[in-house]
Amino acid sequence: MPATVQPTGETSRAQSPSDEQLAADYQRSGETSVLEELARRHLPRVGSLVSQIVLDPAAAEDVTQEVFLRAFRQLGSFRGKSSFGTWLYRVALNTAYSYLKRRGKSPVEYRASLHGPDTSRTSPEDPVLQAELDGEIQAALAELSPKLRSAIVLTSIQGLKAAEAAKIEGCTIATMYWRVHQARKLLHRRLERYLSP
Amino acid sequence: MNEHKPADKLDALLRGWAERRQRTTDPDTLKQRVIAAIGEEASQGRLGGPRPSPAVVDRRRPGRNAAVWCSLGAAAVTVVVACWLLLGGNGEDVDPPVHAGGLPPRFAWLEENQLGEKGRLIRELEPMFDDRLQWIAETDGRVLLEVQDQAVGAAAESSVPLAVRIVVVRRGPRQAQATPVWAVDVVARQERVVRLSSESADLPEHVELRFWAYPVDEEMVAVDSSLSLSGLALESDFSGVQKCGEPFAVYSAERSGVQYEVFQTVARLDEET
Numbered sequence: 276m277p278a279t280v281q282p283t284g285e286t287s288r289a290q291s292p293s294d295e296q297l298a299a300d301y302q303r304s305g306e307t308s309v310l311e312e313l314a315r316r317h318l319p320r321v322g323s324l325v326s327q328i329v330l331d332p333a334a335a336e337d338v339t340q341e342v343f344l345r346a347f348r349q350l351g352s353f354r355g356k357s358s359f360g361t362w363l364y365r366v367a368l369n370t371a372y373s374y375l376k377r378r379g380k381s382p383v384e385y386r387a388s389l390h391g392p393d394t395s396r397t398s399p400e401d402p403v404l405q406a407e408l409d410g411e412i413q414a415a416l417a418e419l420s421p422k423l424r425s426a427i428v429l430t431s432i433q434g435l436k437a438a439e440a441a442k443i444e445g446c447t448i449a450t451m452y453w454r455v456h457q458a459r460k461l462l463h464r465r466l467e468r469y470l471s472p
Numbered sequence: 473m474n475e476h477k478p479a480d481k482l483d484a485l486l487r488g489w490a491e492r493r494q495r496t497t498d499p500d501t502l503k504q505r506v507i508a509a510i511g512e513e514a515s516q517g518r519l520g521g522p523r524p525s526p527a528v529v530d531r532r533r534p535g536r537n538a539a540v541w542c543s544l545g546a547a548a549v550t551v552v553v554a555c556w557l558l559l560g561g562n563g564e565d566v567d568p569p570v571h572a573g574g575l576p577p578r579f580a581w582l583e584e585n586q587l588g589e590k591g592r593l594i595r596e597l598e599p600m601f602d603d604r605l606q607w608i609a610e611t612d613g614r615v616l617l618e619v620q621d622q623a624v625g626a627a628a629e630s631s632v633p634l635a636v637r638i639v640v641v642r643r644g645p646r647q648a649q650a651t652p653v654w655a656v657d658v659v660a661r662q663e664r665v666v667r668l669s670s671e672s673a674d675l676p677e678h679v680e681l682r683f684w685a686y687p688v689d690e691e692m693v694a695v696d697s698s699l700s701l702s703g704l705a706l707e708s709d710f711s712g713v714q715k716c717g718e719p720f721a722v723y724s725a726e727r728s729g730v731q732y733e734v735f736q737t738v739a740r741l742d743e744e745t
Contacts, residue, residue: 344519456713
């Protein structure tokens, strides 16, 4: 089943109002509890998306908070043309891009080893080896431009279809295909030694 | 978190990284923090509230309307400049190139029965070569194979085998139909680099072919390819996305009234074909 931008909150949704109904409720009533419910529903996915784009855990929490505040300040501009999840993801990406622009340097502090992985340790369970691999992946993602990074994060990690990712980014599907293609090519080159058999 | 199974090793690597990363964060702390911030913003009246009624342009105040029109004009100029910058200034945001070409000739298509045969061929040959088969090519009546020293992990279920056809066609000034002058069929798993040259394969013409493809979804495939045929002074270079199964003109040139085109077709060889 294709993934779509749906909340992953623990609340059962069978009986509860949709995101779009909640957004409309807030615009009518101004009840803060409605916003809190929307935040609870979407926090897990928005938090992970922001973290994967920003690549700095401490900053990711600040940016995630900013995403919800920004979205709720602009809730009046949500007209239901796309799903609330898609709209919120768009706000999340734009907020993350603004942060990266402000920061203006590589978002990763880890420096990958120039000598490649330590082949004396072979167990994939080895925490040192695992940390080294994670550092290499993070460094490889950090080398991508934010747009290429979000393309690979949305499709390969978040599991969205290219069409859905394009809608979130506000670009054409062809552009999204192109970004995914470029990002994969660069990551393959950068992580070659972990991908070879 | 994800509903898709990883398409390949790179996806698996990235998803593993994301999951381990997720485990190190405390969702409850973040949730409390965000909820508290929402409450604080709301108490200060910064989150807006019920939607105001739509704005009405006051027709009795021409000065104000002029200002509105000036703002709209400035916004339009900004949009035009932004589009121009997007299309010309930043390569990564540009749509993939669309090459104009004539209608693809019949022989550029990969027929259903040909796809079936190619699918069977790769599935039979891979185990024969102990998973060391890199690619299979057929050109000029010869079948060429590249076999690696070590297993290449070809038979991984998630790695899609692809059939590729590249055809060079020529049409003279008084010819209604194009005729093929060179063609190659390749079968390889996704993201396998195919390098075919007359030096390595002892082909009669001086040929250099490089090919790499990745199916971005069921319908589209991203391709990097380059073809050089020195006998025809032809140099084709393509990097873009094309529709699975449909021939795509990646090169077109006219010399002394003779039209040359290169059509490239990439089709998935999923199990059912």
